[in-house]
Amino acid sequence: MTHNLRQIAAALGAEFAGDGDMKLRGASEPSSAESDQLALAMSPHYAEGLSQGQAQAALLWPGADWQALGLRGAIFAPRPRFVMSGLTQFFDPGPEIALGCHPTAIVHPDAQIGPNAAIGPFVVIGRGVRIGERARIAPHVSISEETTIGDDALILNGVRIGARVHIGDRFIAQPGAVVGSDGFSFVTPEKSGVEEVRETLGARAQIVAQSWSRIHSLGVVEIGDDVELGANCAIDRGTIRATRIGSGTKLDNLVHIGHNVEIGMDCLLCGQVGIAGSARIGNRVVLAGQCGVNDNIFVGDDVVAGGASKIFTNAPAGRVLLGYPAVKMQTHVDSYKGLRRLPRLMAQVAQLQETVAKLMQNKGSTDT
Helix, strand or coil, X not given: CCEEHHHHHHHHCCEEEECCCCEECEEECHHHCCCCEEEECCCHHHHHHHHHCCCCEEEECCCCCCCCCCCCEEEECCCHHHHHHHHHHHHCCCCCCCCEECCCCEECCCCEECCCCEECCCCEECCCCEECCXXXXXXXXXXXXXXXXXXXXXXXXXXXXXXXXXXXXXXXXXXXXXXXXXXXXXXCCCCCHXXXXXXXXXXXXXXXXCCCEECCCCCCEEECCXXXXXXXXXXXXXXXXXXXXXXXXXXXXXXXXXXXXXXXCCCEECCCCEECCXXXXXXXXXXXXXXXXXCCCEECCCCEECCCCEECCCECCCCEEECCCCEEHHHHHHHHHHHHHHHHHHHHHHHHHHHHHHHHHHHHHHHC
């Protein structure tokens, strides 16, 4: 499918110059762009690659001299990365799922599917499920009983959605995501070694054999509007109350949300983030890859945590964190600088010790 330059600019709400009728079939990096692709040269640095490719049109920075760059046309992006969001959506054909219900799909007679839905092969939809309009459900998805999903859902291959889950509009789940599995909750008849360690910060009584009994998850998962889940993301249902994900929040691949966790609106959780049970995350929180959040703590609004940070205690709103354990980013940077200086400092201390020892020997010789 091709679109002309004028159509693309209109879809992006951007200005264009040159031949608005030229046809383009997609986007590419400047150095590898073909003649019918829009080159993404959004700064002078990237424009250097235009001479290596065959692009006749490009996405450029405001004020760029597109004719001097040898182009037939250009679109101008005041905030290039934001324009990229609309551009990639414009050219993305999405998964190929035929309208209607595939013959191999199993849909419970009590389920309600909104109009213009596309349900792929081997999908299983349970009793009392309600799915809104224009849903697209790829092969091998299972949706368990009494779950509700809003309009315009895109649920990709192999997603598993458990019973009584409530999901808002425009939900996106990448392949393999699991919503509504049981929480990881176990207890021993007597006080466990883990409980002793938490109470004493390390001391333990005599170690004895212990066995674990499951605490079943009776709660549900509640997800707002415009939430996206990455591949193999896992969200546990609550033990009694619900696990909640606020509207606009995006979870990357392999993110794990424990039971009873509450996450606010417009958060961004990157790959391999883990949130332990009953933690509460505020609005607009950003956790970089491999961050961990301890159970039963609160992370305030607008917190940003750098990669692999481990948050063990409450984090106030607006704090920028880094490290293990997580501290203010500047504190962590200063500590790391100090750590790097340790070998030199130790060498200086050793030299000082040697000097002092010689001075003491000389003083002893003089006294005698």
